Amino acid sequence: MSLFTRSNDALNINPPVGNRHLTVGGSDWLWAVCAIYSFSFLVVVGLTYFAKSGERIFHYLFTISLFTGAIAYFAMASDLGIVAVHISDNLSSPGFREIFYPKYINWFVGWTPLVIALGLISGVSWATIAFNVALSWTWVASWLSGAMTATNYKWGFFAYGIVAYFLLAASLFGTGLITAKRLEVHRHYTMLAGWAVFLWLLYPIAYGLDDGGNKITVTDGFVFFGILDVLLVPVLAFGIIVLSSRWDYRKMNLYFTQYGRVAQGPDLVEHEKAAPAPVAADEQTV
DSSP: OOTTOOOOOHHHHSOOOSSBOOOHHHHHHHHHHHHHHHHHHHHHHHHHTTSOTTOOHHHHHHHHHHHHHHHHHHHHHTTOSEEEEEOOSOOSSOSEEEEEHHHHHHHHHHHHHHHHHHHHHHTOOHHHHHHHHHHHHHHHHHHHHHHTOOSTTHHHHHHHHHHHHHHHHHHHHTHHHHHHHHTTOHHHHHHHHHHHHHHHHHHHHHHIIIIITOOSOHHHHHHHHHHHHHHHHHHHHHHHHHHHTTSOTTTTTOGGGGOOSSOOSTTOOOOOOOOOOOOOOOOOOO
16 A cells, blocks of 8 residues: 555545435545635744734735635535535526535625725725625625525525626725725735625626536536635735735834734833832931
8 A cells, every 4th residue: 555545535425415415535625725715824824924924914914814714625625515406407407406604704704805905005994894894705705605506596695796896896996996096005905806896796607606506517517616716815805915014004004913902012101110219327416
C-alpha cells in the first residue's frame, strides 16, 4: 500500500440524497476549493501581524470572509448541509435534487465583509454601507428561498434577488464612485468594485442553470460557483490588502481604525500614582 494513497470517503460516510446529487469528483473539487479558502485564510491571518498598527481593518474583514468560506466548503465537500428538493422542471430525469444551504450561508456571511470593505474604500456614509449590506442579505435570502421551492414560484424569489443585485450595483457605482473621486481613490475603487459587480453578474447565470433551472448536474453547478467564489473572495481580498498599503487612511476617513479606546504607540503617557513625599524628620535641638 502506497504511503501517499488517499481516497475520498465523504459520500460513503455521508450518503447522498435524491437522484441528482454530488459525485465523488464533485466532492474532490469542493475539497480543492476548501483548501484554497483555508490557505488564503492562513495567509491573511499571517499578514495581519505584519500590517501597520491601526491599518488592519481589511485584514480583519477578509479573515471572516475566508474563514466562513473554508467552513462552508468543508461542509459541502463532506456532503453535509443538504436538503432534497423535488424537481419541478420538465426534465428527462425527474426526482429530487440536493440543495446545499451552506453555499448560501457562505454568501450571506462571507459577502458582508466584502461589501463593508468596498464601502470603507469609497468613503460612503455608514447608512449607505448598512443599506448595501442589507441588499446583499436580501439577495441571498431570496435565492435560498427559491432554491427550497419545488414549484415554478421559485422564479419569483429569483427575480427579487436580481432586483437586490441591481440596487447594490447601482449603489456601488453611484454614490460609491462619487465619494471615491473626492478621496482620490476612484481608480482603485473602480477596479475593485467593477471586479465584484462583474462576477456577481455571473451568479444569476450559474443559479439559473443550477439550483434554479436544474439544467446542469450538482457537480457542474459546484464547479461554476466554485470558480466564481474563488475569483470573488480570495482574489479580491488579496487585491484590497495589497492596495491598502498605498492608501492614506486619514484622508480616506479611516483614521478611526488607527485609534482604539486606549491609545497606543510612543505618544502614550502612563500616569502612575505618585509616591507620597517623605515626611521630614523633626529637627533636634542641641
